Amino acid sequence: MAKHFNLTLHVWRQKNAKCDGKFVEYPAENISPDMSFLEMLDVVNEGLIRKGEEPIAFDHDCREGICGTCGMVVNGRPHGPKERTTTCQLHMRSFKDGDNITLEPWRAEAFPVLKDLMVDRGAFDRIIAAGGFISAPTGSPQDANALPIPKENADLAMDAAACIGCAACVAACPNASAMLFVSAKISQLALLPQGQPERYLRVRDMIAQMDAEEFGTCTNHGECETACPKGIKMENIARMNRDFIKASLTYRPATIGGGAG
Amino acid sequence: MSVAEQSIAGAEARGHGFLASSVGRKVIMAATGIVLFGFVTVHMIGNTQAYLGAEGFNGYAKFLHTMLHGAGIWIFRAVLISAAGLHVWAATTLTMDNLAARPVGYRAQQNVASTWASRTMRWSGVILAAFIVYHLLHLTTGTVHPNFDHTNPYANFVSGFKVPAVAGFYIVAQLCLGLHMWHGVWSFSQSLGLSHPRYDGLRRGFAYGLTFLVVGVNITYPIAVLTGFIH
Secondary structure (H helix, E strand, C coil), rough: CCEEEEEEEEEECCCCCCCCCCCEEEEEEEEEECCCHHHHHHHHHHHHHHHCCCCEEECCCCCCCCCHHHHCCCCEECCCCCCCHHHHEEEEEHHCCCCCCECCCCCCCEEEEECCCCECHHHHHHHHHHHCCCCCCCCCCCCEEEEEEEHHHHHHHHHHHHCCCHHHHHHHCCCEECCHHHHHHHHHHHHHHCCCCHHHHHHHHHHHHHCCCCEEEECCCCHHHCCCCCCCCHHHHHHHHHHHHHHHHHCCCCCCCCCCC | CCCCCCCCCCCHHCCCCCCCCCCHHHHHHHHHHHHHHHHHHHHHHHHHHHHHCCCHHHHHHHHHHHHHHHHHHHHHHHHHHHHHHHHHHHHHHHHHHHHHHHCCCCCCCCCCCCHHHHHHHHHHHHHHHHHHHHHHHHHCCCCCCCCCCCCCHHHHHHHHHHHHHHHHHHHHHHHHHHHHHHHHHHHHHCCCCCCCCCHHHHHHHHHHHHHHHHHHHHHHHHHHCCCCCCC
């Protein structure tokens, strides 16, 4: 069995959305390298509970890297030092005895801190609600080959759809821009026939909501792409920009008698 | 807490227009950036005529002032001033938005993918703006040039760069231009939605090549005057 080790955590503690927060130092002792990062926090929290202190609040759910719930900035990198890894899939073998680890919540005006390392990512839900869907009549499924889709488009749409909405892109971006997330959600539909009817309405609506949520804007640093646990590419941002330009050039205001014939 | 909390902006926000939107202003930034990078490239090529001596250089200056019966230079000036104005406006409003988007920063922040050039765009831009004002007062109007002669641009150019402090400032400004182009020339293609695996590699190469060419040649002018190669 691998040797257990000790760490020092510097954790952002904030009682609620209204209070100011501060960094508090905690020892993390007897940590197994086989633990996940969240399990390490569970161990620290058990110690805190035993001492009658408030445990460190952090978001988590599936703990298998697919739900996008967990997320904290570990030593200045969202989800920690390993690429294409969520915090729950980060293991303590990525650290060594005596390491200092600074834990901070996602920092963005659009994501108010609820408590400690938990933030309210409702802004992402509202961006999706603004247009990140297709309006399809339900009924019996069509034949699979009724809608021809080029393999390349299917693959690119699937790559974009890998976004789990964890918001590491916003956390990593020096401008707190949400464009990688928004562009992935636009691209996954823009690349498929089902997404076409609302394609240019969607891009305008989602960008309008993104702006209203007060996210920053992309300056092409590329930090988002590196931080993304699902490897979403900045090519999606270019596709979003392209669609937005086309939508802005071809948009027609709704008319009262539209389609009356 | 965000203004839009618990509300979907919807149709009203959609009407907030191209110029008010983040992506719209990025497009303005990129389009005006192309005009400005195009200009510095042509400016660099035109100025290589300094190596042809007084006659060639002054002849080029005369051509610029007389083309299209004198209207040409004003058309160029109008386009450049509009582009620069829009570029600065977009940069300022986007920067304000970006600063407001993260009111509380990180204690530890690691930069992994961003470059020094990309993180200093706003500073290289501000220095360039100050330089452009100085450059116009120095070699276009002659306001800050001690012995300016409206009829002899070549003499103005040579006597201007003979002052080491002036030449030094020009070189520093060129290095800022280099930083700005290093990130900006690549960045505008991304903002305009020009991205495809077939030419993504070329975008970086084009940016670096153009940066070295423009800045490399521009820096030779003050150095050539200081060393007496141009006299």
